[in-house]
Amino acid sequence: MAKQKVLCFGELLLRISPNSVASSDKQPMQLFVGGAEANVATALAGWDVPVKYCTVLPDNFMSRHMVHYLELKGIFTSSVIYSGNRIGLYYLERGADLKGSMVYDRDHSSFSELKRGMIDWDKVLAGVSWFNFSAISPALNASVADVCLEALEAASKKNITISIDLNYRSRLWKYGKQPIEVMPQLVEYCDVIMGNIWSANTLLGIPVDEKIHDKKSKQAYLDHAKVTSEAIIKRFPKCKTVANTFRFDSEANNILYYTSLYTDGKQYNSNEFTCTGVADRSGSGDCFMAGLIYGLYNNNAPQDIVNYATAAAFGKLQEFGDATEQEVLTITKIDKHTVS
Structure with a gap:
């Protein structure tokens, strides 16, 4: 019997980055x-989780x-709409911070022109046990936000994890x-939420x-996460x-990264990278989200889930491009070489 799929819904983009001098x-x-x-979706497919992707393209x-690139990665593309x-x-420049250096050119893209009723969600959600999306899609315009709500309504009726x-x-x-x-109405449907205390x-x-940074304490951040x-x-x-x-970048270009996972009334903290x-x-961050889904989809223990997702996200920082090509064993080895 085929395993139920994870469905990822969002806009497929082309990223243009300057080369080094x-x-x-x-x-x-x-x-x-x-x-x-x-x-x-790319990360999950690489970790042997059956995944399909829904987007709109010309x-x-x-x-x-x-x-074709998605299919080569092992992603099911039957739900792509043209x-x-x-x-x-x-x-985006390679290595640059997404929040400070990114320039978008998404106006009037095929995905941004989505409207309620354009997607047959009964068909798209067939064989799906998990629906994943991000706050980026409803940020595009009110119409796409409404399509997100439409998708959540349909997935919820089918008891799909969101x-x-x-x-x-x-x-x-x-x-x-x-x-x-906009977001609270959508988050009402969600079983799993990833972000940080600021988002x-x-x-x-x-x-x-607002003064959490003044405490200069890892424990203070983790307590706030709880x-x-x-x-x-x-x-x-x-x-x-x-x-x-939590990811902190110093002026000396040092990166400090750690995370927490809260479930069943208990918080689990990752190692520090x-x-x-x-x-x-x-x-x-997408790699962390994939690691989180990977662990929950496979019913792994909470501490193992947060350890794996954090190691995967940290490892992605040393890869060029948007999607990870790390394998499960590679990520497991990363987690064994951390400092707490």
């Missing part, structure tokens, strides 16, 4: 296939090349709605200690699992 004489730019949900040769006229783009990454992109919330006016505040209105997790579960009772991530410099920040 040393190699720019040969080719000044590099092109990557990206998008938060596609990155999650019916042209470039879209077919992108879909409509509209353009593929969404974004521009997860969300509360990734906040201030550059996208430009259509007259604040995140807190929970911005997107859901969960209180945050308070945030409990507040989320109290406000959104369908949610049973909350993950919070450190390094100097990164190859590419893009996709690290």
Whole structure:
């Protein structure tokens, strides 16, 4: 009997990144296939979780090349819809912070023109036990936010597990709605929520200690993660699992990374990861989301889940491009070489 699939729903993007000065004489730019949900799908497929991807692309040769790329990664693409006229783009320097250096070019993309009724959710959700999306999609416009709600309504009726990454992109919330006016209605349907104490505040209105940085304490951040997790579960009772991530970049380019997972009234904290410099920040959070789904899908122990997801996210920082190519054994070895 075939295993039930994870469905990832979101916009498939092309990322354009400048090459280093040393190699720019040969080719000044590099092109990557990206998008938060596609990155999650790629990781899961590489870890032998059956996964399919739903997005909207124009019916042209470039879209077919992108879909072929997904298929080569082992992702089921029967739920890709062909409509509209353009593929969404974004521009990002390798190693740059997504929040500070990203430039979007997604207006009038095929995905951004989605409307309720365009997707046959009964068909798309057939054979699916898990639905994953992110806060990036409802940030595009009110129509796409409404399609997200439509998908959640359909998945909920089928008792499908629903997860969300509360990734906040201030550059996208430009259509007259604040995140807190949109996101709570969607999160009501979610069983698993990933984010951090700041995104929970911005997107859901969960209180945050504005002076938390002054405490300069890892324990203070972890204690706050527990308070945030409990507040989320109290406000959104369908949610049973909350993950919070912490990544700090120093002026010396040192990276400090750790996470927590809260479920069944208990918090599980990861090991602490450190390094100097990164190859590419893009996709690290998506890799954590994939690790979280991977562990929960396989019914792993909570401590094992948070350890694996954190190691995967940290390992992604040293890979170029948006999606990870790390294998399960590689990630397990990363986790064994951490500092607590």
